[in-house]
Amino acid sequence: MNITRLLSRLFDSRLKAIDLYSNDAGGIQERVLLHLLRCAKDTEWGRKYDFRTVRSYRDFKERLPIQTYDDIKPYVERLRKGEQNILWPSEILWFAKSSGTTNDKSKFLPVSKEGLCDIHYKGGADAVALYLRMNPESRFFSGKGLILGGSHSPNLNTKHSFVGDLSAILMQNINPIVNFIRVPSKKIALMDEWESKIEAIADSTIHQNVTNLSGVPSWFLVLIKRILQKTGKQSLEEVWPNLEVFFHGGVAFTPYIEQYKQVIHSPKMHYVETYNASEGYFGTQTELDDPSMLLMIDYGIFYEFIPLEDVGMEHPRTFCLDEVELNKNYAMVISTSCGLWRYMIGDTVMFVHKNPYKFNITGRTKHFINAFGEELIVDNAEKGLAKACAVTGAMITDYTAAPVFMDSRAKCRHQWLIEFSRQPDSLEYFAAILDNSLKEVNSDYEAKRWKDIALQPLEVIPARRGLFHDWLAQKGKLGGQHKIPRLSNNRDYIDEMLNLNRA
Secondary structure, three states, rough: OOHHHHHHHHHHHHHHHHHHHHHHHHHHHHHHHHHHHHHHHOHHHHHOOOOHOOOOHHHHHHHHOOEEEHHHHHHHHHHHHHOOOOOOOOOOEEEEEEEEOHHHHHEEEOHHHHOOOOOOOOHHHHHHHHHHOOOOOOOHHOOOEEEOOOEEOOOOOOOOOOEEEEHHHHHHHHHHHHHHHEEEHHHHHOOOHHHHHHHHEEEHHHHOOEEEEEEEEHHHEEEEEEHHHHOOOHHHHHHHHOEEEHHHHHEEEEEEEEEEEHHHHOOOOEEEEEEOOOOEEEEEEEEEEEEEEOOOOOOOHHHHEHHHHOOOOOOOOOOOOOOOOOOOOOEEEEOOOOOOOEEEEEEEEEEEEEEOOOEEEEEOOOOOOOOOOOEEEHHHHHHHHHHHHHHHOEEEEEEEEEEEEOOOOOOOEEEEEEEEOOOOOOHHHHHHHHHHHHHHHHHHHHOOOOHHOOOOOOEEEEEOHHHHHHHHHOOOOOOEEEEEEEEEEOOOOHHHHHHHHHO
């Protein structure tokens, strides 16, 4: 008997609700906004902006300014000290720790009980439901899920209050029933020392029947390789014969596809992208042959979008979901049941389909190179690297890139620091393919590269093995949701890494 087929029927009503995304996206989002405003009308922010009299999206965006973390930081600090009913009415005891801003090493994002239930856990359940629809022959529930996450620690001196990676917060608060179908134990899953944690997870899961994985591709690859070392196996399905799906997110999967093919040979293995950030759960891949994700619009999240060219303006244009255009880059703005209001999360997206709304993550508002007017974004970089790897047979572990503003010969260019797991026969040829691919996907880059007048051919510097791991370790950012900055408009990160590369 296939128990998964029986249990999948429990998701039928939810899948029917998701199917309504195709017919009433605007109405669904309007109801979400009004619900959030009603819930928060008596909070400090609700009174400040008179949520009681907001009747439409137009009222909402005219009354509330766009927020960044620096704008809400004073309110978050008060919450962390124990004050309540500031941004959201229910008690806030959890804070998701995320990568910092220019002024701070870390951001601390409030997580409410409503946010846990109607955003994050709902997103996880929907990811499973949509996967089972994609793969009706699945035996997902015949074994256990391996979740690789971070850790948490006490928050200031506030009783029962904690800060940590979102994954650790989810693990700490998860329904105890779920613990029967997941590994490792909570004690191991929440360990804070990364190397010891990898060893403990490997030792405790090798003999389990694991059918599904969830986590960040870069960190999961470290665990998989350690498991293969410990077992002497050549591929992961030799350890877990029933493994069938990896729910991944946090970083783009493109640089890691070939590496996963090297360690998982099974043709029945599936990869499903999810968009579960510290701020909320936003999207899930719904077709195995289409990498775009469905925007989840009936959670406790109201979405707005700023055209990329307006980012940084004092009064940027903002659009609700009904107003977005296809194939245009937008910075995403959210209002949520965790108490974030018109909060710009820093990610950029591009819609590729309407009714239902499906999108791709294209980068970060701060992770780009535009030193010479080339407007290079992470999506361009991923496509260029994928082409260069396909042509040369190279495989990439990690990378970062930044501009060289002017060298001793008054030449400007982009500099790419790349750690290869399989280096190309010729770095020069790899660099040329990458350069030409970027011209193909970005007309601004092509224009600036015309006849090498404004911008010279890019430069590729091979990173020593483990460089990016060591850089993160130096900053105390191993594991969890920490990631390498892919593109930078200045040389702060890359110069640190280059110095470490020479050490």
